[in-house]
Amino acid sequence: MNNVNFLKPNRENLNLFLVFGTLFFALGILDFCLNNFYETNITGFLPGFISFFTPLIFGMIGLHLIRIEFSGIKILDELNKNINTNNFNAALSISIIILIIFGVAPLLNWFILDANFIGDSKEACTGGGACWVYIKVWFNRFIYGMYPNAEQWRVNATFIIVLGFMALGYFFPLRFKKYLTFYYVIFLPIISFLLIYYLISGGEFGLEWVETGAWGGLSLTFIVAFFSLIFCFPIGMMLALGRRSDLAVVKYSSLSFIEFWRGVPLITVLFMSAVMFPMFLPDGTYVDKLIRVIVAITLFEAAYTAEVIRGGLQALPRGQYDAAKSLGMGYWRLHLLVILPQALKLVIPGIANTFLALVKDTPLIFVVGLLELVGMLNLAKTNPKWLGFSMEGYVFAGIIFWIICYSMSKYSQKLELKFKTDR
Amino acid sequence: MKFKKILPQFLTLLFIVLIFGFFTMNAQENMDTRGIEFGFGFLSKSASFDIQFSLIDYDGSMSYGRAYLVGLLNTLLVSFIGIILCTILGIIVGVARLSPNYLINKTASFYVEFFRNVPLLLQIFFWYFAALRALPMPEDAPLIFGSSYMTIKGLYTVAPIWNNFDVFFIALIIAMIIIFFFNKFAKRKQEKEGKQYPKFLISLGIFIILPSLTFLIGGVDLSWSFPELKQLAKTSFTFDGGMGIPPELIALTLALTLYTATFIAENVRAGIQGVGKGQKEAAASIGLTPSQVLKLVIMPQALRIIIPPTTNQYLNLTKNSSLAAAIAYPDLVLVFAGTAMMQTGRAIEIVGITMATYLTISLTISMFMNWYNKRIAIQEK
Numbered sequence: 106m107n108n109v110n111f112l113k114p115n116r117e118n119l120n121l122f123l124v125f126g127t128l129f130f131a132l133g134i135l136d137f138c139l140n141n142f143y144e145t146n147i148t149g150f151l152p153g154f155i156s157f158f159t160p161l162i163f164g165m166i167g168l169h170l171i172r173i174e175f176s177g178i179k180i181l182d183e184l185n186k187n188i189n190t191n192n193f194n195a196a197l198s199i200s201i202i203i204l205i206i207f208g209v210a211p212l213l214n215w216f217i218l219d220a221n222f223i224g225d226s227k228e229a230c231t232g233g234g235a236c237w238v239y240i241k242v243w244f245n246r247f248i249y250g251m252y253p254n255a256e257q258w259r260v261n262a263t264f265i266i267v268l269g270f271m272a273l274g275y276f277f278p279l280r281f282k283k284y285l286t287f288y289y290v291i292f293l294p295i296i297s298f299l300l301i302y303y304l305i306s307g308g309e310f311g312l313e314w315v316e317t318g319a320w321g322g323l324s325l326t327f328i329v330a331f332f333s334l335i336f337c338f339p340i341g342m343m344l345a346l347g348r349r350s351d352l353a354v355v356k357y358s359s360l361s362f363i364e365f366w367r368g369v370p371l372i373t374v375l376f377m378s379a380v381m382f383p384m385f386l387p388d389g390t391y392v393d394k395l396i397r398v399i400v401a402i403t404l405f406e407a408a409y410t411a412e413v414i415r416g417g418l419q420a421l422p423r424g425q426y427d428a429a430k431s432l433g434m435g436y437w438r439l440h441l442l443v444i445l446p447q448a449l450k451l452v453i454p455g456i457a458n459t460f461l462a463l464v465k466d467t468p469l470i471f472v473v474g475l476l477e478l479v480g481m482l483n484l485a486k487t488n489p490k491w492l493g494f495s496m497e498g499y500v501f502a503g504i505i506f507w508i509i510c511y512s513m514s515k516y517s518q519k520l521e522l523k524f525k526t527d528r
Numbered sequence: 529m530k531f532k533k534i535l536p537q538f539l540t541l542l543f544i545v546l547i548f549g550f551f552t553m554n555a556q557e558n559m560d561t562r563g564i565e566f567g568f569g570f571l572s573k574s575a576s577f578d579i580q581f582s583l584i585d586y587d588g589s590m591s592y593g594r595a596y597l598v599g600l601l602n603t604l605l606v607s608f609i610g611i612i613l614c615t616i617l618g619i620i621v622g623v624a625r626l627s628p629n630y631l632i633n634k635t636a637s638f639y640v641e642f643f644r645n646v647p648l649l650l651q652i653f654f655w656y657f658a659a660l661r662a663l664p665m666p667e668d669a670p671l672i673f674g675s676s677y678m679t680i681k682g683l684y685t686v687a688p689i690w691n692n693f694d695v696f697f698i699a700l701i702i703a704m705i706i707i708f709f710f711n712k713f714a715k716r717k718q719e720k721e722g723k724q725y726p727k728f729l730i731s732l733g734i735f736i737i738l739p740s741l742t743f744l745i746g747g748v749d750l751s752w753s754f755p756e757l758k759q760l761a762k763t764s765f766t767f768d769g770g771m772g773i774p775p776e777l778i779a780l781t782l783a784l785t786l787y788t789a790t791f792i793a794e795n796v797r798a799g800i801q802g803v804g805k806g807q808k809e810a811a812a813s814i815g816l817t818p819s820q821v822l823k824l825v826i827m828p829q830a831l832r833i834i835i836p837p838t839t840n841q842y843l844n845l846t847k848n849s850s851l852a853a854a855i856a857y858p859d860l861v862l863v864f865a866g867t868a869m870m871q872t873g874r875a876i877e878i879v880g881i882t883m884a885t886y887l888t889i890s891l892t893i894s895m896f897m898n899w900y901n902k903r904i905a906i907q908e909k
Contacts, residue, residue, distance in 0.1 A: 187630035194629050201631045354537035358544055368890035369883045370847035376865050377883070380875040384558050385551040465647040471854070479650050486657065496658040503646045503654065510645035 114173045122170045123181070130167030133160040137203050142210065164199035165192065226490075239494040240501050243485050247501070250321015250476055260324050263304045267297050267331075294335045301328065317395040318474070323505065326477040329395075330464045333402040337463070338456075340403065341410025346440060348415055359411070366408035371466055374401050379473040398470050406463045413455035417448035450524045457517030461510050478502050555876065568881075570872050571596070577867050579858045581774050592868055599863030600885065606777060606859065607846040610784040614845065615838075617789035622796025636793070644790040649851055651787055656779035656855045666757065666765040675754060677767065683778060684755035687771035691749035696742050703738040707731045776857035780849065788845045792838055799834035800826070832904050839897050843890055850886070860885060 114122045137160035139145050155162075168189050176182060188198040219234025222241075230236035240247070249257050270293055274285055303310065305320070305328075320328070347359030366374070378401040379394075386392065421444060429443040449456075468479035476484055482498040485491060559566060571593040578588050583601045586594060624636035643651070661680060663669070669677040676685035690696070714725045742748040755770030803826050811825040812818075852859040853866055860882060869878045 187628070190628065197627075197629060198631050201635055205635075352533060352537045352540075355540050358540055364891065364894075365887065368887040370850040370861070370886055372850045372853060372861055373865060373879065373883050373886065376861070377879050380869065381879045384555050384875060387554050388558060388561060461645070465645075468647050468649040469851070479647070479653065483653070483657075495661070496654075499650060499654040499658050502650055506647055506650060507642065507645045511641065514645065 114170050119173060119176055119178075122173060126167045126170030128167070129163050129170065133163030133165075133167060133199065134202070134206070136160045136163060138206065141207060160203060161196065161199055164202075165195050168195040168199065230494075235497050235500070236494050237497065239485075239491055239497050243481075243491070243498075246322060246485060247478060247481050248322045249324055250481055251319040252321070252324075253319070259304050263300045264324070264327070266300055267293075270296055290335070290339055294332070297331065297335075317393055320395070321476040322481050323478045325470075325475060326464075326467045329399055329402065329467050329470060329475075329477065332399045333406060333463055334460055336399075336403040337406040337410050337459075340407035342414055342445070344407060344411035345414035345418060348411065349418055363408045363411050366405050367412065371402070371405055371469055372472055374405050375469060375472040377401070394473055394475060398473055398475060402463065402466065402470075406459060406466075409459045409462070410456065413452050413459055414448065416455060417450075417452035418444065420451055421448055453517055453521045453524065457514060457520075461513055464510060464513070465506070478505065564873070566876065568877060570874060570877070575868065575871075577871065579863060580856075581777065581858055592864075592872070595868055596860070596864050596881070599858060599860035602857070602863070603846070603849055603852075603859040603861075606780055606784070606849045606852065606857070607842075609781050610788065610845050610849065611842050613781065613785040614788040614792055614841075617785060618792025618838075619796055621789060621793035622800070625793060625797045626800060640790045640793055643786050644794075648783060648787045648848055649854060651783040652779060652851055652855055655782050656775065660775045660779055666767060675752075677755060677757075679767075680775070681766070681772075682775045683773040684767040684770050685773070686752045686754055687769070689751045689753050692742075692747050695746040696739055696748045699739045699742045699746065703735050706738070707734055710734070774857070776852070776855050779855060780852050780857050784845055784848060787848075788841055791841045791844075795834050795837045795841070796830075799830040799832075802833045803829045835904075836897060836901055839893060843893055846889060847886060 114126075140160075169192065171181065172185055172189055172195075173181070174185070176185075189195050215234045217234075220237055221230045221234070222237050224230070224238045225242055226238070230238055245254065245257070249260055252260060274288060277285060277288075306314065306317070344359050344363055347355045348363060350356050350359070375398065378397040382392075382397060425443060425447065426439065429439045434443070467477055470477060471480040471483070479502055482495070482502055486495045486498060572591050574589055575592045575595045576588045577595070579586055579595065579598050581602065582598045583605060584594075584598060586598045621636045621639060624632050625640065627633050627636070663678055663680045666677065666679045666681055666684075669679040672678060676683060710730065711727060714727050717723050717725070743750070753769045753771075755767040755772070758766055758768040760766055807825055807829065808821060811821040816824065849859060850861040853862040856862060865878055865882045869875060872878070
């Protein structure tokens with residue numbers, strides 16, 4: 106048996122240090138858990154100040170004891186390398202672990218253990234946790250807004266058909282691949298618009314007419330985001346080209362357009378479309394609220410898209426322009442065949458961010474009185490039968506938006522890798 | 529050839545003129561039929577509505593112009609607080625994302641991925657309607673740090689009471705000027721003679737000592753006013769004295785900070801990662817200490833990458849503060865484009881002024897940014 110120096114853990118007494126280290130570490134965590142969840146302080150005999158820090162102190166001693174280099178145990182080495190390189194790191198790691206336990210346990214309780222899932226009225230919610238019954242009862246409203254229950258198949262059908270058309274692009278035979286852009290930028294919006302006009306809005310073919318004020322919930326979020334996305338891209342592209350044009354009038358009008366929209370908050374733009382825009386139209390003309398909103402968001406986001414695309418255009422070396430010109434290409438052929446395909450590839454992350462911002466901006470349409478998901482939540486919250494469940498609603502919407510946005514950003518990262526070419 | 533250049537410009541111009549002409553004509557006609565006259569005279573009329581939270585003296589008898597100022601100041605206040613807090617948080621999280629410590633790294637990236645992918649408006653609603661509503665009533669609120677109360681009606685905390693604040697303020701400014709010139713002097717000395725002063729310590733010393741001197745000789749006096757519970761009626765309590773921060777401001781600041789900090793954290797991370805490994809190694813190989821490497825080699829280069837997108841985020845934060853209208857924090861949009869417009873019905877003027885205000889803020893900052901970018905750009909030969 107060698108000398109055991111507790112200040113300098115070494116390999117010779119590996120097992121001893123491991124046992125003591127783990128023991129101390131476990132003691133620290135145990136102390137914290139008992140303190141927090143069972144309100145018994147096992148270190149209560151110490152002065153208050155020290156007693157408060159005992160989990161940290163115990164944990165640090167524990168981590169110090171197991172900090173043994175080249176121990177030969179794979180897990181221990183990985184652990185030391187990742188969370189336990191020195192005392193400072195160990196302290197941070199323990200703080201984080203304690204924070205996670207402190208945060209996760211009540212959250213888990215609220216989300217699942219104490220939550221209520223069964224039932225169909227407020228009375229079913231007896232536990233201290235979340236009342237998911239509320240979400241279940243209001244689910245239809247959160248997805249379809251005030252759209253009549255019997256007609257909701259029309260919304261579903263529209264979305265399924267549009268998704269089908271979108272997926273169709275993947276199955277284009279190679280021969281028609283060059284028409285893909287045309288298909289997505291022109292054909293798809295027209296088809297979707299017709300579908301929405303005839304199927305969701307209705308009024309013809311024996312379908313009951315549903316006014317846009319009744320649309321709402323998540324489906325409205327999708328409709329607004331979809332059309333704004335599709336339209337803001339080509340407009341943004343034109344603006345980006347315009348801003349880099351040699352023609353003074355084109356350049357400065359694009360520039361002022363972009364700077365104007367980028368300089369104001371979206372909420373004022375929506376205010377403008379709601380209260381100011383009707384003043385600018387001939388008396389008696391009425392443009393539907395939804396269309397006004399989509400136009401406003403489209404123009405707003407187009408300005409941002411334009412700046413992102415301009416970044417890509419600027420990043421291309423001059424040689425690309427010169428080479429294309431020397432082949433005798435004109436302005437449009439040069440841009441469409443040589444410059445834009447390369448520039449757009451470069452700005453995929455930026456474009457994805459703009460699109461994400463657009464999706465996250467859709468809740469703002471509450472300004473004009475359209476209630477998408479978040480708006481519906483605020484409406485449901487004020488229902489006298491269901492008071493006091495705002496937390497559940499916001500958490501639900503947060504999760505949905507998070508899923509949408511996170512998968513979009515992951516998809517854009519995948520696209521970025523796919524189109525990456527070394528130059 | 530010339531025709532090819534003129535035609536598109538002419539068409540653009542024609543298009544713009546036609547659209548603007550069409551809109552102006554209609555606006556004119558509409559206003560005529562409704563009997564509204566275009567003009568900004570209403571700004572000096574009495575506003576006759578109250579504003580819950582104001583930095584300057586305001587009541588209903590004052591003008592719409594004054595109400596506009598109150599809204600603008602409230603917007604600037606929340607932006608200012610938000611910018612400071614989100615910078616601090618952003619830097620911490622950005623550095624944490626680069627940490628070799630697995631737990632810290634993952635926690636930071638979880639935070640970033642979570643908060644940036646949830647709409648800001650939803651976050652504001654969450655904090656205001658769900659989280660802050662769970663706080664206790666004033667009479668049940670526990671005392672925090674011996675001085676503050678966190679209640680459903682907002683945060684009540686100590687307020688400083690100054691005597692001769694202006695003397696203190698002037699001393700503070702003088703201290704900053706001295707520090708500025710001292711740093712310039714120290715830099716020149718170092719460049720010329722290689723002599724190094726402990727710049728930071730001396731600056732800190734001046735910054736602390738000079739203003740504190742005013743307490744001794746300038747007649748400056750500082751005392752604190754603590755909030756005290758006061759009973760209004762049998763079940764209605766409020767706080768007297770101290771400083772009350774409304775829950776709207778807290779919710780808005782929290783949401784804006786947590787949301788914007790994720791973007792700043794990503795900028796900081798990209799900036800630090802953007803400095804080549806060779807730079808660090810080269811700096812270390814000529815004998816600079818780690819802190820010198822950070823201060824003289826990495827930070828100047830990283831800041832060049834970090835600052836432009838971060839300013840953009842500051843701008844975004846300022847513009848996003850307009851979401852305040854959704855939870856009735858009296859910012860520019862709520863006070864002016866909301867209440868004032870409802871009362872006067874002057875849609876065009878008021879929305880115009882509101883947009884022009886934001887536009888001015890944005891353009892000023894981006895002009896400053898362009899100037900800064902030019903200044904720090906690497907001069908390549």
